[in-house]
Amino acid sequence: MPLPRFIAVIDIGKTNAKVVLIDSHTKRQLAARSTPNSVRQDGPYPHADVERLWAFMLESLSALQVEHGVDGISITTHGATAALLAGDQLALPVLDYEFSGPQETTDSYGAARPDFIETLSPRLPNGLNIGAQLFWQQQRFATQFASVTQILTYPQYWAWRLSGVMASEVTSLGCHSDLWAPEKADFSSLVQQQDWRDLFPAVRPAASVLGPIKPEIAVTTGLRAETPVTCGIHDSNASLLPHLGSHEEPFTILSTGTWAIAMTVGGDTSHLDPARDSLANVDAFGRPVPTARFMGGREFDMLAPNAETPSAADIDAVIAGDVQALPSFMAGVGPFPTHVGCWTGNPDALSPGARTAAVSLYLALVTQTCLSLCGLGQQIIIEGPLARNGLYASALARLTGVPVQASGDATGTGLGASMLFGGAAGSATGTAVAPLEHAGFDAYAARWRARLA
Incomplete structure (x- = not known):
């Protein structure tokens, strides 16, 4: 299939949902539309507002078609999310992974889930393991779960709504789900044990085209009836895709948004610590990538x-006054999951600029800790919003001692998702970051680490 020129990327992040238009010839973003990704609190549990997102997608595709034309649609979403279908309807709402409900079955699920050595997936809180979600839903909503005919990971749910074709895909299955065994390149023993295997459609590559849009989508949006839709990809892996095969390994991609996710391509998975939120993601080619976040x-x-x-x-x-934030302000995740976040002083006494400086340095120090778990590459490329935080990037360059680049991709994921249709690897561009030069920063960092020892 010829490479489509104008590719609409549907990008569902945990905080915001976007539709961006990428010119596949120039690798530039031409347009973008965004909406908050709100969580509905009605129904049996907090869940994704899929119908509002669907309306937003269709309206955005229609507008982009009028403004530029749309030649293809690619999809990327956050992980730890699945849609349970009964025929062509949802059997249960799409659960918000931050909901604590799956904690109700913690003990029984802990006995059922595979060992880390099989899945390279740690036990995470709330619904951050899809396996924990499914296990809880099966017990808590037995009647509805019994009606389930298909389980779709989140990018593939939207691909199905657009194309009518169902598929499974490894980057979402391999995203700390407990459902995938990366070394076997197959579903985990949990899926077999719980009799879920037949509920997952056949695995398709992220870069495969599932089909054209459904006729009614063409009518609603004005897109051509033959507009192709890709299978879709997990968002951190979308950030990774433009770099695969284009840098000397090992190298680190830092994908940022709601999460800051460090992935070291060509790194060693043997040093991962499941108790500190380090794990293996699975890239678009099915290979495990050591990750900490x-x-x-x-x-x-x-x-x-x-x-x-x-x-x-x-x-x-901030540095001279030894003003420090200490992890973690989000309990149960990250490299300090049991440490309660605090400040060394009163943050409310800081000016907005000083407070931003202290937080930026804090994020750089936590990121360095993540890199001690997943491995430090020969260079670091920052994708997403934190690429625009100059102090964060320069502090990270100083802390790690390796070259750091800040990506010019505004979304951090849009370019990679557009490349599911093809295009040359290594097309992502970035700006070299100079290390932070401040006489007191090295001692400041040493004091931060000592406070956590």
Whole structure:
């Protein structure tokens, strides 16, 4: 199939949903539309507002068709999410992975789930393991679960709604789900044990085209009836895709959004610590990639609600005054899952710029800790919102001692998802980041680490 020129990427992040248009010839983003990804609180449990997202997608595709034309549709979403279908309807709402309901079956699920050595997936809180979601839903809503005919991971749910074709895909199955065994490249023993295997459609490559859009979608949006739809990909792996085969291994991609996710391609999975939120993701080619992560974007928004670009004086005030944030402000995740977040002083006394500086340095220090778990590559490429945080990037360059690049991709995932249709690897561009030069920063970092020892 010829490479489509104008590719609409549906990008469902945990905080925001976007539809961006990528020119596959220039690798540039031409347009973008965004909406908050709100969680509904009605029904049996908190869940995704899939019908509002669906309306947003269709409206965005229609507008992009009028403005530029759309030649293909690709899909990327956050992980730890699945849709349970009974025929062509949802058997149960699409569960919000931050909901604590699956904790109700923690003990029985803990006895049923595979060992880390099989799945390279740690036991995570709430619904962050899809296996834990399914296990809880099967017990808590037995009648509805008995009606389930198909289980679709989240990108493939939207691909099905657009194309009418069902598929499974390894980047979402391999995203700390407990459902996939990366070394076997097959479903895990949990799936067999719980008799879920027949509920998953056949596995298709992320880059496969499932089919054209359904006729009614063409009518609604004005897109051509033959507009192709890809199978779709997990969002962190979308950030990874443009770099595969284009850098000397090992190298680290830092995909940021609600989560900050460090993935070291060509790294060693043997040093992962399941108790510290380090695991293996599975890339678009089915290969395990050592990964460590924390909710960096969520913590930034929480700790610096009135963010302002810090001045040199702001940075100096924070470092000289030893103002530090200590992890973790999101319990149960990241490399310090049991440590309760706190400040060394009163953050409310800081100016917006100084507070932003302190939070940016905090995120860089936690990121360095993540890299000690998943392995430090010969270079680091930052994707997504944190690529625009100059202090964070320069502090990370100083802390790690390896070259750091800040990606120019505005979404961090759009380019990679568009490349599911093809296109040359290595087309992602970035800006080299100079290491932070401050006489007191090395000692500041040493004190931060000592406080956590």
